[in-house]
Amino acid sequence: MLPWIQLDSAPIPGESGELRLKRRGSEFSIMLGSNELMNSRLSGSEEALATLSHKKISNHPRPTVLIGGPGMGFTLRAALSVLPENASVVVAELVPAVVDWARGAMSEVFQGCLDDPRVTVHQGDVGELLRERNAKFNAILLDVDNGPDGLTRRSNDRLYDSAGLRAARNALLPGGVLAVWSSGPDARFTRRLSDCGFVVETINTRANGKRGGARHVIWLAVK
Numbered sequence: 386m387l388p389w390i391q392l393d394s395a396p397i398p399g400e401s402g403e404l405r406l407k408r409r410g411s412e413f414s415i416m417l418g419s420n421e422l423m424n425s426r427l428s429g430s431e432e433a434l435a436t437l438s439h440k441k442i443s444n445h446p447r448p449t450v451l452i453g454g455p456g457m458g459f460t461l462r463a464a465l466s467v468l469p470e471n472a473s474v475v476v477a478e479l480v481p482a483v484v485d486w487a488r489g490a491m492s493e494v495f496q497g498c499l500d501d502p503r504v505t506v507h508q509g510d511v512g513e514l515l516r517e518r519n520a521k522f523n524a525i526l527l528d529v530d531n532g533p534d535g536l537t538r539r540s541n542d543r544l545y546d547s548a549g550l551r552a553a554r555n556a557l558l559p560g561g562v563l564a565v566w567s568s569g570p571d572a573r574f575t576r577r578l579s580d581c582g583f584v585v586e587t588i589n590t591r592a593n594g595k596r597g598g599a600r601h602v603i604w605l606a607v608k
Contacts, residue, residue, distance in 0.1 A: 389414070392490050395482030406486050413457065413491055415483075422531070425494050428459040430590040430601040431528060434566050435463035437588060437605060438524045441562040448523040449473045451556075453511035453544075455487055456528050458495035460566075464526070465501055474504045475522075477511035484508070512544050512552070520556040525563045527553075532567025532602070533574040545574060550581040554608055563606040570602050578606045 387410045394405045397417075405416045413425040442448050448468060452461055455476050464474060476499065478484050484506060487495045499506060507514055511529060514520055533545040543549045545565070553563050563583065567574075570587070578585045583606035590601050 393482065393486065395480050398479055404480060404483070406482075406490060408490070411493075413494060415457075420531075423457050425457050425491070427599075428457070430566065430603065431456055431459035432463035433588075433590045434526055434528060434564055434603055435460045436467060437603060438526055438562050438564040439464065439467045441605060441607060442523045442560070443467075445523050447471050447473070449475075449521070449558075450524045450526065451475045451477065451511070451514070451520075451522045453477050453525070453527040454529045455483065455495075455499065455506075457491065458487060458498050460526060460528055461504070462496065462498045465498060465503065468503065470503070472503050474501075475507050475514075476504060477507040477509065477514050479508075479510050481508060512549060515544075515549070515552045515556045517556075521558050522556055523558055523561045525553055525557060525561070526566075527564065528566040532569065533565070533571050545577075547577060547581060550578060550583075550606075554581055554583065557608045559608060561608045563604075563608075565604040565606070567602045567604070569600070575604065578604060583607060 389407045389409045392406045392408055394403050396403045402417055407414045415422045450464060455461055455478050461476060487499055529544060575585055575587055586605040588603045590603055
């Protein structure tokens with residue numbers, strides 16, 4: 386079996402940890418310590434985050450979408466495949482190196498999706514972007530951390546607490562959807578979404594889509 390080779394590492398702003406980009410043959414992995422945050426072989430649930438969200442806003446002629454965290458590009462590519470040509474997609478990423486990896490070492494995985502004319506890359510905290518008064522989106526897709534419990538960055542918890550969810554709701558247009566990816570279920574988070582005024586649907590997905598794999602969860606919360 387081919388060994389893993391570390392290609393690069395990058396500090397997480399405001400935290401003590403660092404992300405490590407590794408490669409084994411054609412397979413890529415992004416690690417935090419001993420935890421694998423994402424792997425290029427697993428894309429099913431990340432793609433579902435985009436396609437399920439699009440079904441909620443497909444009646445909008447010029448949708449505006451915010452994606453928190455480009456990951457390995459699977460959610461973005463799936464979104465671009467179903468969104469119209471006049472859509473607008475903002476991709477927010479806190480760690481500058483992740484965008485560099487997308488255009489460099491992992492370019493074969495991203496396939497140029499960050500350079501699609503519909504896409505704007507926002508370098509910074511997606512939570513701060515949500516709190517801007519002029520931020521109005523039809524869909525907000527959050528694949529930040531491993532879900533509602535912050536793993537890579539404790540301040541990510543602020544995205545998923547009541548104040549963060551209210552900020553996300555305020556950033557949505559009427560009928561807009563907040564979609565959240567998680568590595569596992571969280572009944573308290575489901576209740577929190579409802580308490581913040583969302584109509585909530587919880588969907589179980591698989592890491593490899595129809596091929597199976599680990600069970601993941603997607604919340605679709607409609608304003």
